Amino acid sequence: MRTLIKNGTVVTASDQYKGDVLVEDEKITVIGSSLEMQADKTIDASGKYVLPGGIDVHTHMDMPFGGTTSADDFESGTVAAAFGGTTAIVDFAIQYRGQTLHHAMETWAKKAEGRAAIDYGFHMIITELTDQVELEMDALVRQGITSFKLFMAYPGVFMLDDASIFKALMRTGKNGGTICMHAENGGVIDVLVQRALAEGKTAPKYHALTRPARAEAEATHRAIALAEIADVPIYIVHLSAAEALEMVTEARDRGLPAFAETCPQYLFLSYDNYEEPGFEGAKYVMSPPLRDQAKQSALWRGLAFNDLQCISTDHCPFCMKEQKELGRNDFSKIPNGAPGVETRMSLVYDGGVRTGRITLNRFVELTSTSPAKIFGLFPRKGTIAPGSDADIVVFDPNRKLTLSAKTLHMKVDYNPYEGREVTGATDTVLSRGRVVIENGAFVGRKGSGSFVKRSTR
Numbered sequence: 001m002r003t004l005i006k007n008g009t010v011v012t013a014s015d016q017y018k019g020d021v022l023v024e025d026e027k028i029t030v031i032g033s034s035l036e037m038q039a040d041k042t043i044d045a046s047g048k049y050v051l052p053g054g055i056d057v058h059t060h061m062d063m064p065f066g067g068t069t070s071a072d073d074f075e076s077g078t079v080a081a082a083f084g085g086t087t088a089i090v091d092f093a094i095q096y097r098g099q100t101l102h103h104a105m106e107t108w109a110k111k112a113e114g115r116a117a118i119d120y121g122f123h124m125i126i127t128e129l130t131d132q133v134e135l136e137m138d139a140l141v142r143q144g145i146t147s148f149k150l151f152m153a154y155p156g157v158f159m160l161d162d163a164s165i166f167k168a169l170m171r172t173g174k175n176g177g178t179i180c181m182h183a184e185n186g187g188v189i190d191v192l193v194q195r196a197l198a199e200g201k202t203a204p205k206y207h208a209l210t211r212p213a214r215a216e217a218e219a220t221h222r223a224i225a226l227a228e229i230a231d232v233p234i235y236i237v238h239l240s241a242a243e244a245l246e247m248v249t250e251a252r253d254r255g256l257p258a259f260a261e262t263c264p265q266y267l268f269l270s271y272d273n274y275e276e277p278g279f280e281g282a283k284y285v286m287s288p289p290l291r292d293q294a295k296q297s298a299l300w301r302g303l304a305f306n307d308l309q310c311i312s313t314d315h316c317p318f319c320m321k322e323q324k325e326l327g328r329n330d331f332s333k334i335p336n337g338a339p340g341v342e343t344r345m346s347l348v349y350d351g352g353v354r355t356g357r358i359t360l361n362r363f364v365e366l367t368s369t370s371p372a373k374i375f376g377l378f379p380r381k382g383t384i385a386p387g388s389d390a391d392i393v394v395f396d397p398n399r400k401l402t403l404s405a406k407t408l409h410m411k412v413d414y415n416p417y418e419g420r421e422v423t424g425a426t427d428t429v430l431s432r433g434r435v436v437i438e439n440g441a442f443v444g445r446k447g448s449g450s451f452v453k454r455s456t457r
Protein backbone atom coordinates (compact mmCIF):
# COMPACT_ATOMS: atom_id res chain seq x y z
CA MET A 1 0.00 0.00 0.00
CA ARG A 2 1.45 3.32 -1.12
CA THR A 3 0.13 6.73 -0.15
CA LEU A 4 1.55 9.95 -1.53
CA ILE A 5 0.98 13.20 0.33
CA LYS A 6 1.58 16.00 -2.17
CA ASN A 7 2.10 19.77 -2.18
CA GLY A 8 2.10 20.29 1.57
CA THR A 9 4.50 22.12 3.86
CA VAL A 10 6.37 19.56 5.92
CA VAL A 11 7.05 20.80 9.44
CA THR A 12 9.25 19.08 12.00
CA ALA A 13 10.82 20.32 15.23
CA SER A 14 13.70 21.72 13.19
CA ASP A 15 12.58 22.23 9.58
CA GLN A 16 9.84 23.65 7.41
CA TYR A 17 9.79 23.09 3.65
CA LYS A 18 7.51 22.38 0.70
CA GLY A 19 7.63 18.69 0.03
CA ASP A 20 5.91 15.47 -0.88
CA VAL A 21 5.91 12.47 1.41
CA LEU A 22 5.66 8.88 0.22
CA VAL A 23 4.30 6.32 2.63
CA GLU A 24 4.76 2.61 1.94
CA ASP A 25 2.84 0.27 4.21
CA GLU A 26 3.52 1.52 7.74
CA LYS A 27 6.57 3.70 7.10
CA ILE A 28 7.62 6.96 5.52
CA THR A 29 10.02 5.96 2.73
CA VAL A 30 10.72 9.01 0.57
CA ILE A 31 10.54 12.77 1.03
CA GLY A 32 11.21 15.04 -1.92
CA SER A 33 9.84 17.70 -4.19
CA SER A 34 7.40 16.85 -6.99
CA LEU A 35 7.47 13.11 -6.36
CA GLU A 36 5.85 11.25 -9.24
CA MET A 37 5.68 7.71 -7.90
CA GLN A 38 2.64 5.56 -8.50
CA ALA A 39 0.50 5.45 -5.42
CA ASP A 40 -2.69 3.69 -4.40
CA LYS A 41 -3.86 6.90 -2.77
CA THR A 42 -2.85 10.53 -3.20
CA ILE A 43 -3.62 13.18 -0.61
CA ASP A 44 -3.46 16.80 -1.71
CA ALA A 45 -2.02 18.87 1.14
CA SER A 46 -1.86 22.22 -0.72
CA GLY A 47 -1.93 25.12 1.71
CA LYS A 48 -1.62 22.74 4.64
CA TYR A 49 1.02 21.55 7.05
CA VAL A 50 2.23 17.98 7.08
CA LEU A 51 3.11 17.31 10.72
CA PRO A 52 4.31 14.32 12.68
CA GLY A 53 1.28 12.98 14.54
CA GLY A 54 0.75 14.38 17.99
CA ILE A 55 1.99 12.31 20.91
CA ASP A 56 0.08 12.69 24.16
CA VAL A 57 2.10 11.13 26.97
CA HIS A 58 -0.51 11.71 29.67
CA THR A 59 -3.96 10.17 29.27
CA HIS A 60 -6.27 8.16 31.53
CA MET A 61 -8.65 6.00 29.49
CA ASP A 62 -11.00 3.66 31.32
CA MET A 63 -9.52 4.63 34.69
CA PRO A 64 -11.26 3.95 38.01
CA PHE A 65 -11.22 6.99 40.30
CA GLY A 66 -13.27 7.93 43.35
CA GLY A 67 -15.92 5.24 42.85
CA THR A 68 -16.42 5.84 39.13
CA THR A 69 -14.48 5.35 35.86
CA SER A 70 -13.20 7.91 33.35
CA ALA A 71 -15.77 8.29 30.59
CA ASP A 72 -13.57 7.45 27.59
CA ASP A 73 -12.37 3.91 27.11
CA PHE A 74 -9.49 3.04 24.77
CA GLU A 75 -11.82 3.03 21.77
CA SER A 76 -13.63 6.33 22.16
CA GLY A 77 -10.56 8.00 23.63
CA THR A 78 -8.18 7.03 20.84
CA VAL A 79 -10.72 7.86 18.13
CA ALA A 80 -11.14 11.31 19.71
CA ALA A 81 -7.36 11.63 19.89
CA ALA A 82 -7.09 10.87 16.18
CA PHE A 83 -9.76 13.46 15.33
CA GLY A 84 -7.60 15.97 17.16
CA GLY A 85 -4.37 15.05 15.36
CA THR A 86 -2.85 12.78 17.99
CA THR A 87 -1.56 9.43 16.74
CA ALA A 88 -0.02 7.95 19.88
CA ILE A 89 -0.80 8.08 23.56
CA VAL A 90 1.01 6.89 26.65
CA ASP A 91 -1.60 5.97 29.24
CA PHE A 92 -1.19 4.98 32.88
CA ALA A 93 -1.55 1.45 34.23
CA ILE A 94 -2.14 1.42 37.98
CA GLN A 95 -0.67 -0.96 40.54
CA TYR A 96 -3.02 -0.96 43.50
CA ARG A 97 -1.62 -1.84 46.88
CA GLY A 98 -1.05 -5.55 47.34
CA GLN A 99 -0.89 -6.12 43.57
CA THR A 100 2.07 -6.88 41.34
CA LEU A 101 3.12 -4.59 38.50
CA HIS A 102 2.60 -7.56 36.21
CA HIS A 103 -1.05 -7.80 37.22
CA ALA A 104 -1.49 -4.08 36.55
CA MET A 105 0.14 -4.39 33.15
CA GLU A 106 -2.12 -7.29 32.17
CA THR A 107 -5.21 -5.42 33.37
CA TRP A 108 -4.43 -2.35 31.29
CA ALA A 109 -3.30 -4.36 28.27
CA LYS A 110 -6.76 -5.96 28.24
CA LYS A 111 -8.45 -2.56 28.41
CA ALA A 112 -6.57 -1.40 25.31
CA GLU A 113 -6.29 -4.53 23.15
CA GLY A 114 -8.88 -4.74 20.43
CA ARG A 115 -10.09 -1.21 21.18
CA ALA A 116 -7.33 1.33 20.53
CA ALA A 117 -7.46 2.95 17.10
CA ILE A 118 -3.95 4.46 17.36
CA ASP A 119 -0.72 3.22 18.90
CA TYR A 120 -0.30 3.35 22.64
CA GLY A 121 2.18 2.70 25.40
CA PHE A 122 1.92 2.59 29.17
CA HIS A 123 3.56 4.24 32.12
CA MET A 124 3.24 2.19 35.32
CA ILE A 125 1.87 3.88 38.43
CA ILE A 126 3.50 2.41 41.53
CA THR A 127 1.58 2.78 44.78
CA GLU A 128 3.54 0.27 46.86
CA LEU A 129 7.26 -0.33 46.51
CA THR A 130 8.44 -3.66 47.91
CA ASP A 131 11.71 -5.42 47.02
CA GLN A 132 9.69 -7.62 44.68
CA VAL A 133 8.21 -4.56 42.97
CA GLU A 134 11.70 -3.16 42.44
CA LEU A 135 12.65 -6.33 40.58
CA GLU A 136 9.47 -6.06 38.56
CA MET A 137 10.42 -2.52 37.54
CA ASP A 138 13.46 -3.95 35.76
CA ALA A 139 11.33 -6.58 34.04
CA LEU A 140 8.84 -3.96 32.87
CA VAL A 141 11.60 -1.80 31.40
CA ARG A 142 12.72 -4.81 29.36
CA GLN A 143 9.14 -5.23 28.14
CA GLY A 144 8.97 -1.67 26.87
CA ILE A 145 7.24 0.01 29.80
CA THR A 146 10.12 2.33 30.55
CA SER A 147 8.52 4.96 32.75
CA PHE A 148 6.94 4.91 36.18
CA LYS A 149 4.64 7.41 37.78
CA LEU A 150 4.76 8.14 41.48
CA PHE A 151 2.48 10.33 43.56
CA MET A 152 3.40 12.79 46.28
CA ALA A 153 -0.35 13.46 46.68
CA TYR A 154 -3.51 11.45 47.51
CA PRO A 155 -2.38 9.99 50.87
CA GLY A 156 -3.86 6.56 51.54
CA VAL A 157 -4.60 5.99 47.86
CA PHE A 158 -1.65 6.70 45.58
CA MET A 159 0.89 8.58 47.71
CA LEU A 160 4.36 7.13 48.31
CA ASP A 161 6.66 8.23 51.15
CA ASP A 162 9.98 9.89 50.37
CA ALA A 163 11.98 6.74 51.11
CA SER A 164 10.01 4.72 48.57
CA ILE A 165 10.24 7.53 46.03
CA PHE A 166 13.99 7.66 46.57
CA LYS A 167 14.35 3.89 46.14
CA ALA A 168 12.34 3.97 42.91
CA LEU A 169 14.48 6.83 41.61
CA MET A 170 17.67 4.91 42.41
CA ARG A 171 16.28 1.87 40.62
CA THR A 172 15.77 3.84 37.41
CA GLY A 173 19.42 4.84 37.60
CA LYS A 174 20.20 1.15 37.04
CA ASN A 175 17.43 0.08 34.64
CA GLY A 176 17.33 3.15 32.42
CA GLY A 177 13.71 3.99 33.14
CA THR A 178 12.25 7.40 33.92
CA ILE A 179 10.27 8.50 36.96
CA CYS A 180 7.28 10.76 36.30
CA MET A 181 6.12 12.61 39.39
CA HIS A 182 2.76 13.97 40.45
CA ALA A 183 4.20 16.75 42.59
CA GLU A 184 1.85 18.15 45.19
CA ASN A 185 2.27 17.93 48.97
CA GLY A 186 -0.57 15.51 49.73
CA GLY A 187 -0.27 15.72 53.51
CA VAL A 188 -0.67 19.48 53.60
CA ILE A 189 -3.51 19.39 51.09
CA ASP A 190 -5.37 16.77 53.14
CA VAL A 191 -5.26 18.98 56.24
CA LEU A 192 -6.55 21.96 54.25
CA VAL A 193 -9.34 19.88 52.70
CA GLN A 194 -10.52 18.51 56.06
CA ARG A 195 -10.46 22.00 57.58
CA ALA A 196 -12.45 23.50 54.71
CA LEU A 197 -15.09 20.78 54.90
CA ALA A 198 -15.37 21.23 58.70
CA GLU A 199 -16.07 24.91 58.05
CA GLY A 200 -18.85 24.01 55.64
CA LYS A 201 -16.89 25.05 52.55
CA THR A 202 -18.14 22.43 50.09
CA ALA A 203 -18.35 24.23 46.71
CA PRO A 204 -16.11 23.17 43.78
CA LYS A 205 -13.88 26.24 44.11
CA TYR A 206 -12.55 24.93 47.42
CA HIS A 207 -10.86 22.16 45.48
CA ALA A 208 -8.52 24.84 44.15
CA LEU A 209 -8.34 26.84 47.35
CA THR A 210 -7.13 23.80 49.31
CA ARG A 211 -4.38 22.96 46.79
CA PRO A 212 -2.12 26.02 46.94
CA ALA A 213 0.55 26.67 44.32
CA ARG A 214 3.19 26.51 47.05
CA ALA A 215 2.20 22.89 47.83
CA GLU A 216 2.98 22.08 44.19
CA ALA A 217 6.21 24.06 44.26
CA GLU A 218 7.37 22.38 47.48
CA ALA A 219 6.77 18.89 46.09
CA THR A 220 8.38 19.80 42.77
CA HIS A 221 11.46 21.03 44.60
CA ARG A 222 11.55 17.92 46.79
CA ALA A 223 11.12 15.58 43.81
CA ILE A 224 13.97 17.24 41.95
CA ALA A 225 16.17 17.18 45.07
CA LEU A 226 15.54 13.45 45.57
CA ALA A 227 16.38 12.82 41.91
CA GLU A 228 19.53 14.90 42.27
CA ILE A 229 20.66 12.82 45.27
CA ALA A 230 19.86 9.64 43.33
CA ASP A 231 21.69 11.11 40.32
CA VAL A 232 18.89 10.36 37.85
CA PRO A 233 16.63 12.41 35.56
CA ILE A 234 13.11 13.27 36.64
CA TYR A 235 9.98 14.32 34.77
CA ILE A 236 7.30 16.39 36.51
CA VAL A 237 3.82 15.72 35.13
CA HIS A 238 1.09 18.33 34.62
CA LEU A 239 2.99 21.29 36.03
CA SER A 240 0.45 24.05 36.60
CA ALA A 241 1.97 26.63 38.96
CA ALA A 242 4.52 29.28 38.03
CA GLU A 243 5.96 28.71 41.51
CA ALA A 244 6.65 25.06 40.61
CA LEU A 245 8.15 26.06 37.28
CA GLU A 246 10.63 28.25 39.16
CA MET A 247 11.90 25.09 40.85
CA VAL A 248 12.35 23.32 37.52
CA THR A 249 14.06 26.34 35.99
CA GLU A 250 16.42 26.70 38.94
CA ALA A 251 17.37 23.02 38.67
CA ARG A 252 17.92 23.19 34.91
CA ASP A 253 20.02 26.32 35.33
CA ARG A 254 22.25 24.19 37.57
CA GLY A 255 22.50 21.63 34.79
CA LEU A 256 20.23 19.00 36.31
CA PRO A 257 18.21 16.68 34.03
CA ALA A 258 14.86 17.94 35.32
CA PHE A 259 12.00 17.87 32.81
CA ALA A 260 8.36 18.89 32.98
CA GLU A 261 5.16 19.03 31.01
CA THR A 262 2.22 21.36 31.24
CA CYS A 263 -1.27 20.96 29.78
CA PRO A 264 -3.58 23.20 27.68
CA GLN A 265 -5.96 23.70 30.61
CA TYR A 266 -3.22 25.49 32.57
CA LEU A 267 -2.57 27.75 29.57
CA PHE A 268 -6.14 28.55 28.53
CA LEU A 269 -8.30 28.21 31.65
CA SER A 270 -7.80 29.71 35.09
CA TYR A 271 -9.01 29.86 38.69
CA ASP A 272 -11.83 32.17 37.51
CA ASN A 273 -13.56 29.14 35.99
CA TYR A 274 -14.16 27.77 39.50
CA GLU A 275 -16.21 30.89 40.24
CA GLU A 276 -18.77 30.01 37.56
CA PRO A 277 -22.29 29.84 39.07
CA GLY A 278 -23.82 26.83 40.80
CA PHE A 279 -21.97 23.55 40.41
CA GLU A 280 -20.36 24.55 37.05
CA GLY A 281 -16.94 24.85 38.67
CA ALA A 282 -16.89 21.04 38.98
CA LYS A 283 -16.09 20.86 35.26
CA TYR A 284 -12.62 22.11 36.07
CA VAL A 285 -11.90 20.03 39.15
CA MET A 286 -8.57 18.40 38.40
CA SER A 287 -5.26 18.11 40.22
CA PRO A 288 -3.27 20.27 40.28
CA PRO A 289 -6.04 22.85 39.94
CA LEU A 290 -6.28 25.74 37.49
CA ARG A 291 -4.20 28.72 38.64
CA ASP A 292 -4.32 32.52 38.44
CA GLN A 293 -4.55 33.82 34.92
CA ALA A 294 -1.83 36.38 35.62
CA LYS A 295 0.71 33.57 36.09
CA GLN A 296 0.09 31.91 32.72
CA SER A 297 2.69 34.02 30.95
CA ALA A 298 5.35 32.29 33.07
CA LEU A 299 4.27 28.92 31.64
CA TRP A 300 4.44 30.26 28.09
CA ARG A 301 7.91 31.56 28.80
CA GLY A 302 8.86 28.11 30.13
CA LEU A 303 7.56 26.51 26.94
CA ALA A 304 9.39 28.95 24.69
CA PHE A 305 12.71 28.65 26.54
CA ASN A 306 12.62 24.87 27.11
CA ASP A 307 12.17 24.85 30.87
CA LEU A 308 8.97 22.96 29.95
CA GLN A 309 9.55 20.29 27.30
CA CYS A 310 6.12 18.82 26.59
CA ILE A 311 2.44 19.67 26.36
CA SER A 312 0.27 16.69 27.25
CA THR A 313 -3.38 16.66 28.25
CA ASP A 314 -3.96 14.62 31.43
CA HIS A 315 -7.13 13.60 29.56
CA CYS A 316 -9.36 12.11 32.25
CA PRO A 317 -13.01 12.92 31.47
CA PHE A 318 -15.91 12.52 33.85
CA CYS A 319 -19.46 13.48 32.89
CA MET A 320 -21.23 16.15 34.92
CA LYS A 321 -24.24 13.85 35.16
CA GLU A 322 -23.75 11.02 37.63
CA GLN A 323 -19.96 11.46 37.84
CA LYS A 324 -18.94 15.02 38.79
CA GLU A 325 -22.30 15.11 40.61
CA LEU A 326 -20.90 12.69 43.18
CA GLY A 327 -19.35 15.75 44.77
CA ARG A 328 -22.32 18.10 44.66
CA ASN A 329 -22.24 18.51 48.44
CA ASP A 330 -18.55 17.89 48.97
CA PHE A 331 -15.88 19.15 46.57
CA SER A 332 -13.48 16.42 47.75
CA LYS A 333 -15.79 13.80 46.22
CA ILE A 334 -15.79 15.35 42.72
CA PRO A 335 -13.83 12.98 40.45
CA ASN A 336 -10.61 14.75 39.42
CA GLY A 337 -10.10 15.23 35.72
CA ALA A 338 -11.31 16.79 32.47
CA PRO A 339 -11.40 15.94 28.77
CA GLY A 340 -8.61 17.22 26.51
CA VAL A 341 -7.10 14.60 24.22
CA GLU A 342 -9.00 15.87 21.16
CA THR A 343 -8.49 19.61 21.60
CA ARG A 344 -4.76 19.85 22.44
CA MET A 345 -3.30 20.44 18.98
CA SER A 346 -5.81 23.07 17.84
CA LEU A 347 -5.73 24.92 21.17
CA VAL A 348 -1.94 25.10 21.29
CA TYR A 349 -1.65 26.02 17.61
CA ASP A 350 -4.28 28.73 17.95
CA GLY A 351 -3.20 30.10 21.32
CA GLY A 352 0.53 29.45 20.96
CA VAL A 353 1.67 29.69 17.33
CA ARG A 354 -0.88 32.16 16.00
CA THR A 355 -0.27 34.52 18.91
CA GLY A 356 3.51 34.30 18.44
CA ARG A 357 4.17 32.81 21.87
CA ILE A 358 5.90 29.79 20.33
CA THR A 359 7.15 29.04 16.83
CA LEU A 360 5.61 26.48 14.51
CA ASN A 361 8.67 24.25 14.98
CA ARG A 362 8.39 24.55 18.73
CA PHE A 363 4.71 23.58 18.50
CA VAL A 364 5.73 20.33 16.78
CA GLU A 365 8.50 19.80 19.30
CA LEU A 366 6.24 20.30 22.35
CA THR A 367 3.37 18.17 21.07
CA SER A 368 5.27 15.36 19.34
CA THR A 369 9.07 15.32 19.04
CA SER A 370 10.09 16.06 22.59
CA PRO A 371 7.58 13.64 24.20
CA ALA A 372 8.83 11.00 21.73
CA LYS A 373 12.44 11.63 22.73
CA ILE A 374 11.85 11.74 26.48
CA PHE A 375 9.71 8.60 26.48
CA GLY A 376 11.68 6.37 24.13
CA LEU A 377 9.60 6.59 20.95
CA PHE A 378 12.01 8.62 18.82
CA PRO A 379 12.88 8.38 15.92
CA ARG A 380 10.24 5.74 15.26
CA LYS A 381 7.68 8.40 16.14
CA GLY A 382 7.82 12.17 16.64
CA THR A 383 9.15 13.29 13.29
CA ILE A 384 8.67 13.15 9.52
CA ALA A 385 11.66 11.21 8.20
CA PRO A 386 12.36 8.17 6.03
CA GLY A 387 12.12 5.08 8.21
CA SER A 388 9.81 6.65 10.77
CA ASP A 389 6.29 5.34 11.33
CA ALA A 390 3.83 7.02 8.98
CA ASP A 391 1.97 8.74 11.81
CA ILE A 392 1.12 11.91 9.93
CA VAL A 393 -1.30 14.78 10.35
CA VAL A 394 -2.37 17.05 7.50
CA PHE A 395 -3.20 20.20 9.42
CA ASP A 396 -5.10 23.15 7.99
CA PRO A 397 -3.76 26.31 9.65
CA ASN A 398 -6.68 28.40 8.42
CA ARG A 399 -9.70 26.26 9.18
CA LYS A 400 -11.81 27.52 12.06
CA LEU A 401 -13.31 25.18 14.60
CA THR A 402 -15.78 25.89 17.38
CA LEU A 403 -15.07 23.62 20.32
CA SER A 404 -18.21 22.02 21.70
CA ALA A 405 -19.15 18.80 23.46
CA LYS A 406 -21.84 18.40 20.78
CA THR A 407 -19.38 18.12 17.90
CA LEU A 408 -16.25 16.73 19.54
CA HIS A 409 -15.88 12.98 19.91
CA MET A 410 -14.86 12.50 23.52
CA LYS A 411 -17.55 10.58 25.40
CA VAL A 412 -18.33 13.26 27.94
CA ASP A 413 -21.31 15.58 28.40
CA TYR A 414 -19.47 18.91 28.56
CA ASN A 415 -16.35 20.59 27.26
CA PRO A 416 -14.25 22.98 29.33
CA TYR A 417 -13.74 25.18 26.24
CA GLU A 418 -17.41 25.13 25.13
CA GLY A 419 -17.99 27.73 22.41
CA ARG A 420 -14.37 28.73 22.03
CA GLU A 421 -13.36 29.33 18.42
CA VAL A 422 -9.90 28.22 17.37
CA THR A 423 -8.12 28.58 14.05
CA GLY A 424 -6.09 25.57 12.95
CA ALA A 425 -7.60 22.11 12.62
CA THR A 426 -6.71 18.55 11.76
CA ASP A 427 -7.83 17.40 8.30
CA THR A 428 -6.37 14.00 7.48
CA VAL A 429 -4.63 11.61 9.84
CA LEU A 430 -2.52 8.56 9.11
CA SER A 431 -1.69 6.05 11.81
CA ARG A 432 1.18 3.79 10.73
CA GLY A 433 0.25 4.39 7.11
CA ARG A 434 -3.48 3.78 7.47
CA VAL A 435 -5.79 6.74 6.93
CA VAL A 436 -7.86 7.00 10.10
CA ILE A 437 -9.40 10.46 9.78
CA GLU A 438 -10.59 11.86 6.45
CA ASN A 439 -13.23 14.43 5.48
CA GLY A 440 -14.33 14.86 9.06
CA ALA A 441 -14.97 11.15 9.61
CA PHE A 442 -13.23 8.32 11.40
CA VAL A 443 -12.32 5.78 8.71
CA GLY A 444 -9.95 3.66 10.79
CA ARG A 445 -10.68 0.53 12.71
CA LYS A 446 -10.87 0.01 16.44
CA GLY A 447 -8.23 -2.42 17.60
CA SER A 448 -5.76 -1.52 14.86
CA GLY A 449 -3.61 0.47 17.28
CA SER A 450 -0.68 -1.47 18.70
CA PHE A 451 1.13 -1.50 22.01
CA VAL A 452 4.47 0.21 21.42
CA LYS A 453 7.52 -0.96 23.30
CA ARG A 454 9.48 2.08 24.33
CA SER A 455 13.25 2.23 24.66
CA THR A 456 15.28 3.32 27.67
CA ARG A 457 17.16 6.58 28.08
Ligand SMILES: [Zn+2]
Nearest residue numbers: 058060314316
Ligand atom coordinates in the same frame (compact mmCIF):
# COMPACT_ATOMS: atom_id res chain seq x y z
ZN1 LIG B 1 -2.93 12.31 35.27
